[in-house]
Amino acid sequence: MAHRAFMRMLELEFDELGPTRVVGSVAADERHHQPWGVVHGGLYTTAIESFATMGAVEAVKDRGLRAVGISNHTDFVRPHRSGRLEVVATPVHQGSSQQLWQVELRRPDDHKLIARGQVRLQNVPAERE
Template sequence: MNLGPFDPRPTAKYALGKASPFVAAAGLVVDEVSGTRVVGHIELSEDHHTPWGVVHGGVYTAAVESAASIGASEAVKDRGEFAVGVHNGTDFLRASKGGRVDVVAEPLQQGRIQQLWLVTITATDSGKAIARGQVRLQNVPLPT
């Protein structure tokens, strides 16, 4: 059975480059994955801009959802489950014209049925927070 690029089974790799064009366009590169932490980065460019020359907030929202979902799914994969986002609240803290940003996701709560993850996005060069998001996820069985 092929569950796609986000296959949460223990032998799966998180191949974001093979994800949907939408997820791939956000540009999240995952550097570290565990069930309690996801670390990645994005090289933001004009491809991520609004017509006004700043990075579109949807890029940050997609990165927040992706990082939280990957970590939460990693946390429950040994139970034959994966995690799906049921609420994403992303705050945009300052505008950015581009450059590298670091993405760090960590759980605030990991329960049997739901998880809550906090994701921070910071500018690599200044260390300033660009966006932060909180994602509530539901743990669900893998499709059979």
């Protein structure tokens, strides 16, 4: 599936995947730099939406639903040049029709916050394959 290839390309790793917490990491290095030599914010936004979506889907899949992002707000807190970043996603709200997840990306060595985001997701019927 194309979405899995995209996640592999970004080197997203999921160490814990559940309906109330998703933990993992994302690669961040010179391949992801903007012209000024720091990681492009689009990488953070993509990781934030990916981790929130994975958790949201886990929360509703047993009800024959999936979750799709409808809003992504990402704050870039400090620049980062290179090294994997820890990612932790947790739900703020899990309702019958929508979910709201918060996600943080931190450096593993000093735990400084690099970016944080909030993703609103709509719970929709799962497509039949």
